[in-house]
Amino acid sequence: MSLFEVLTIIIPSTLLTAAPLIFTSLGGVFSERSGVVNIGLEGLMAVGAFTAAISTLGLERAGLGDASPWIAILIAAVAGGIFSLIHAVVSISFRADQTVSGVALNFLAAGLTIFLVKMIFDGKGQTPYISHNIDKISIPGLSKIPFIGPIFFQQVTYTSYLAILVSVFVWFIIFKTPFGLRLRSVGEHPAAADTLGINVSRMRYIGVALSGVFGGIGGAVYLVTITSNYSVTTIAGQGFLALAALVFGKWHPIGAMGASLFFGFAQALSITSQQIPYLDRLPSVIMLTAPYVLTLIVLTGFVGRAEAPKADGVPYIKGQR
Amino acid sequence: MSYAIEMRHIRKEFPGIVANDNITLQVEEGEIHALFGENGAGKSTLMNILFGLYQPDQGELYVHGKKAVINDPNDATRLGIGMVHQHFMLIDKFTVAENIILGREPKKHGLLDMAKAVKIVKELSEKYGLDVDPYQKVEDITVGMQQRVEILKTLYRGSDILIFDEPTAVLTPIEIKELIVIMKRLVSEGKSIILITHKLKEIFEACDRCTVIRRGKNIDTMSISETNPSDLASMMVGRKIHVQVNDAPYDPKEKVLEIEHLNVLDSRKVNVIKDLHLSVHGGEILGIAGVDGNGQTELIEAIAGLRKVKEGTIKLNGQDITNQKTRKIVEAGLGYIPEDRQKHGLVLDFTIGENMVLQTYYKKPYAESGVLKNKVITKKAEQLIQEFDIRTPSEKTLARSLSGGNQQKVIVAREVDRSPQLLIAAQPTRGLDIGAIEFIHGKLLDEKKKGKAVLLVSFELDEILHLSDRIAVIYEGNIIDIVNPKETDENELGLLMAGRKKGGAES
Ligand SMILES: Nc1ncnc2c1ncn2[C@@H]1O[C@H](COP(=O)(O)OP(=O)(O)OP(=O)(O)O)[C@@H](O)[C@H]1O
Numbered sequence A: 001m002s003l004f005e006v007l008t009i010i011i012p013s014t015l016l017t018a019a020p021l022i023f024t025s026l027g028g029v030f031s032e033r034s035g036v037v038n039i040g041l042e043g044l045m046a047v048g049a050f051t052a053a054i055s056t057l058g059l060e061r062a063g064l065g066d067a068s069p070w071i072a073i074l075i076a077a078v079a080g081g082i083f084s085l086i087h088a089v090v091s092i093s094f095r096a097d098q099t100v101s102g103v104a105l106n107f108l109a110a111g112l113t114i115f116l117v118k119m120i121f122d123g124k125g126q127t128p129y130i131s132h133n134i135d136k137i138s139i140p141g142l143s144k145i146p147f148i149g150p151i152f153f154q155q156v157t158y159t160s161y162l163a164i165l166v167s168v169f170v171w172f173i174i175f176k177t178p179f180g181l182r183l184r185s186v187g188e189h190p191a192a193a194d195t196l197g198i199n200v201s202r203m204r205y206i207g208v209a210l211s212g213v214f215g216g217i218g219g220a221v222y223l224v225t226i227t228s229n230y231s232v233t234t235i236a237g238q239g240f241l242a243l244a245a246l247v248f249g250k251w252h253p254i255g256a257m258g259a260s261l262f263f264g265f266a267q268a269l270s271i272t273s274q275q276i277p278y279l280d281r282l283p284s285v286i287m288l289t290a291p292y293v294l295t296l297i298v299l300t301g302f303v304g305r306a307e308a309p310k311a312d313g314v315p316y317i318k319g320q321r
Numbered sequence B: 001m002s003y004a005i006e007m008r009h010i011r012k013e014f015p016g017i018v019a020n021d022n023i024t025l026q027v028e029e030g031e032i033h034a035l036f037g038e039n040g041a042g043k044s045t046l047m048n049i050l051f052g053l054y055q056p057d058q059g060e061l062y063v064h065g066k067k068a069v070i071n072d073p074n075d076a077t078r079l080g081i082g083m084v085h086q087h088f089m090l091i092d093k094f095t096v097a098e099n100i101i102l103g104r105e106p107k108k109h110g111l112l113d114m115a116k117a118v119k120i121v122k123e124l125s126e127k128y129g130l131d132v133d134p135y136q137k138v139e140d141i142t143v144g145m146q147q148r149v150e151i152l153k154t155l156y157r158g159s160d161i162l163i164f165d166e167p168t169a170v171l172t173p174i175e176i177k178e179l180i181v182i183m184k185r186l187v188s189e190g191k192s193i194i195l196i197t198h199k200l201k202e203i204f205e206a207c208d209r210c211t212v213i214r215r216g217k218n219i220d221t222m223s224i225s226e227t228n229p230s231d232l233a234s235m236m237v238g239r240k241i242h243v244q245v246n247d248a249p250y251d252p253k254e255k256v257l258e259i260e261h262l263n264v265l266d267s268r269k270v271n272v273i274k275d276l277h278l279s280v281h282g283g284e285i286l287g288i289a290g291v292d293g294n295g296q297t298e299l300i301e302a303i304a305g306l307r308k309v310k311e312g313t314i315k316l317n318g319q320d321i322t323n324q325k326t327r328k329i330v331e332a333g334l335g336y337i338p339e340d341r342q343k344h345g346l347v348l349d350f351t352i353g354e355n356m357v358l359q360t361y362y363k364k365p366y367a368e369s370g371v372l373k374n375k376v377i378t379k380k381a382e383q384l385i386q387e388f389d390i391r392t393p394s395e396k397t398l399a400r401s402l403s404g405g406n407q408q409k410v411i412v413a414r415e416v417d418r419s420p421q422l423l424i425a426a427q428p429t430r431g432l433d434i435g436a437i438e439f440i441h442g443k444l445l446d447e448k449k450k451g452k453a454v455l456l457v458s459f460e461l462d463e464i465l466h467l468s469d470r471i472a473v474i475y476e477g478n479i480i481d482i483v484n485p486k487e488t489d490e491n492e493l494g495l496l497m498a499g500r501k502k503g504g505a506e507s
């Protein structure tokens, strides 16, 4: 098998698995840039995936066909946004420990979604499969470009490109708009922002809510492009990978996208290893754990805490010096 | 005529302490009004109330004669009140321009218009003579420039009543002169200023009237022309002040600190200490005089093990401590009062007691078999609080909630109490009131009498001339001369600090 052929297998798979991570880590960027640590990304993805599953099933039944998964993503975004408000209230208004609150969010999401699945589907542990996924396609025109086409534009989903475009958009919002400047200011030095009349709590609420919206989208995309049904094990670790991508990407939208692509690549390796010469001889345990091992190595080896927004994780108490 | 600001019968309590007790402050239009009082007297608290950061428990506010309710800084800004805080409110990772426009950003099509922001900043900076570089990040600029950024922030918001909370504590003498010129210019443009300072010289140079407060209560308000420095000083502390003088005979003992061929790089990798030699003996106070930025900071950081030495050796009590771990150096006999109290001196979220044993917590009597002896720590802290007159409800109070000057006293108390072989005192009296300064000076002189070595770094030439047995002048990373304080004066020192060797020759 030539390198070219290997690439045509691995790159599309990377793009596919990276998309949910990109969306979710962008959510993390919003939250942590505003100064709220969000360990709850995993739970937000679960809520997004669950919502996407039942919405798609419902929309299919209503006869919306191919539009169903797309609308479902939007519904999941709203659901994620609403669910994240729990984290916002607990950690911003009540100034509870943000890590604890985030962990609680994860447990709550897992419990709640499974409870609902059982309730809706007569005690079954998983939802039925959706029949309208967002399919892998070849992009007309572009996929015909020699060499590049088959690697980057065949066997792909629109959501991957969308994810990359959205990261650029988020970068723009965070670094080029007054909103972004204010969001970063409350994550760096909330007391200073406060003296300039910026409403610290409000900015942080918005940051967390956006992380919910993007986490919800991430989970939904994972569902409608990869798994097609929802169970407890659907999200298993994806949210934490997104969190890792956020840190590895140094809290920068483009960085987070790059890191997500890297983790997507690691996952793609393990998924496609059976088709790739040499790799197919390795025990599958190694390939399955590879993404996580790589994450560990990358996080311990390349990232310093110094890059985090200064007030990340610190509740703001007005009038305290 | 109405007052620019009138605060009537203000009361503010914090847990365990009444910070403001029925204080009335009246600031006339177009004056510079000094607010004078001991560390912890309640000055910052009163100003934070005026700026809307704290809510008073009782009392009323009037701005330009109209009753005002100030719930948050937004209200204050709307009323034309701007504040330069004691501990700067700047975002290190933002540029100067971003810091200034934050919250009121110039926009173009809904996007940040940074070009316009830079233009506005440049215009303002020219108009008021406040030199800043709009593009630089705040973490890379000097304290003096940070201060100018703070002033520009208020001017950008169109404030006509400006509060300066101890702006000069962190400035060099030249910067202070410049600041006074700037304040006078602002007043001549019709603005009113409230100035908090512990330095009498500045009050008499810059201010029109002065309000004195002590332990949260009003003492008096008077016109500067009707008082004099020594009256004002005793009014503030409520007793006569004894000026400490270095009258113990100069009897140097063996070398305690010995620095040879020292080369050190600064954060930008520029060689800021160049082949420096210096030694300090037991039983002497060696003062280092120099204009800010000539390597003082890097020198003491290198001695304390906080900055890497590129070349050369540093010996403490004959032991080579070059590039050693800080704990090793501390155990070899170093005490260190750092320049930046909040960054290097204290753990703000620890109690006073915990801060008092930061270097010794793991040793007897503070710990036994790896367990902290809280009773012993508490007792020690209470003793130091008493001895150094630290104004706090208890030793369990977090360092964060202390007034600026009292934070400084915690550090000084901790370092002096250990009576180290070598005590580095960098700006040891920064932000302290007159009474506290004399007290600390006394303590430093005691160390000398005990035969310890003291390395004093200060921008206050008075302080250097007053306390030192020898004065080393640092210029561009080198000690260019060592002079006897009895045979020199401010003028000669000033020239040396500008790089002119004795005899007028340019170095
Ligand atoms: N947020 C707070 N929480 C608890 N105590 C506080 C708080 N702010 C001030 N205090 C206490 O109120 C008292 C007055 O403090 P304040 O900062 O007003 O003093 P100051 O006059 O500005 O002193 P300095 O000259 O040292 O800056 C101090 O005892 C301080 O510990």
Ligand SMILES: [Mg+2]
Residues within 6 Å of the ligand: B043, B044, B045, B086, B165, B166, B403, B404, B405
């Ligand atoms: Mg103060």
